[in-house]
Amino acid sequence: MSNQNSLSRNQFLKVVGVTLAASTLTCSGLGYAATRSPQIATPELTLEKDTTMNSRILVTYATRAGSTVEIATAIAETLSQRGFSADVKPVKEMPSLAGYQAVIVGSAIRMGNWLPEAVDFIKANQAALNELPVSLFTVHMLNTEEDETSRANRLAYLNVVRPLLNQAEEVFFAGKFDFSRLSFVDRLIAKMVKAVEADKRDWEKIKQWAKAIEI
Numbered sequence: 001m002s003n004q005n006s007l008s009r010n011q012f013l014k015v016v017g018v019t020l021a022a023s024t025l026t027c028s029g030l031g032y033a034a035t036r037s038p039q040i041a042t043p044e045l046t047l048e049k050d051t052t053m054n055s056r057i058l059v060t061y062a063t064r065a066g067s068t069v070e071i072a073t074a075i076a077e078t079l080s081q082r083g084f085s086a087d088v089k090p091v092k093e094m095p096s097l098a099g100y101q102a103v104i105v106g107s108a109i110r111m112g113n114w115l116p117e118a119v120d121f122i123k124a125n126q127a128a129l130n131e132l133p134v135s136l137f138t139v140h141m142l143n144t145e146e147d148e149t150s151r152a153n154r155l156a157y158l159n160v161v162r163p164l165l166n167q168a169e170e171v172f173f174a175g176k177f178d179f180s181r182l183s184f185v186d187r188l189i190a191k192m193v194k195a196v197e198a199d200k201r202d203w204e205k206i207k208q209w210a211k212a213i214e215i
Contacts, residue, residue, distance in 0.1 A: 091121045
């Protein structure tokens with residue numbers, strides 16, 4: 001694995017130290033501001049054309065810094081151009097699946113895993129999701145290469161979610177790293193692992209996936 005996509009032992013120990021310190025401060029009531037991320041908009045949108053078919057699709061997302069909701073919106077816009085009615089909703093609101101013919105669930109990655117609210121949504125709706133076409137998109141900044149290690153690490157992001165679903169299409173999109181959208185503690189961690197602010201989102205790849213996805 002390249003240095004860009006992995007943590008050295010010293011970096012890992014530093015991250016663990018910062019995380020434990022933040023947890024201690026938060027539990028004592030002193031570190032809330034340090035661990036709180038800036039307010040990120042989590043909109044609910046409905047995108048459709050005048051000639052929309054009866055099929056409705058839910059695009060639900062879990063985000064920490066806003067990049068994932070922007071990708072979810074781009075997916076929904078493309079689906080609406082295909083004639084579907086697409087609703088974009090934050091997964092933390094636990095949207096109902098009633099009336100939808102397909103569901104797309106997306107999450108950012110934090111500490112190598114989907115965000116907890118996205119996993120909780122899958123668990124809470126497991127039975128219903130297994131009766132519908134389901135697609136999963138993951139937004140991440142590491143393991144973006146096509147070497148064997150990067151591919152294996154990408155697949156591992158969904159190790160908790162994958163066993164809960166009978167079948168789901170999976171796709172991985174590079175995201176955006178904006179320090180201004182991170183909490184103080186997350187910024188410290190990012191700097192310790194030498195993360196670089198960048199927007200790696202490939203909008204053409206995102207739109208092409210939404211055009212080709214089977215509903």
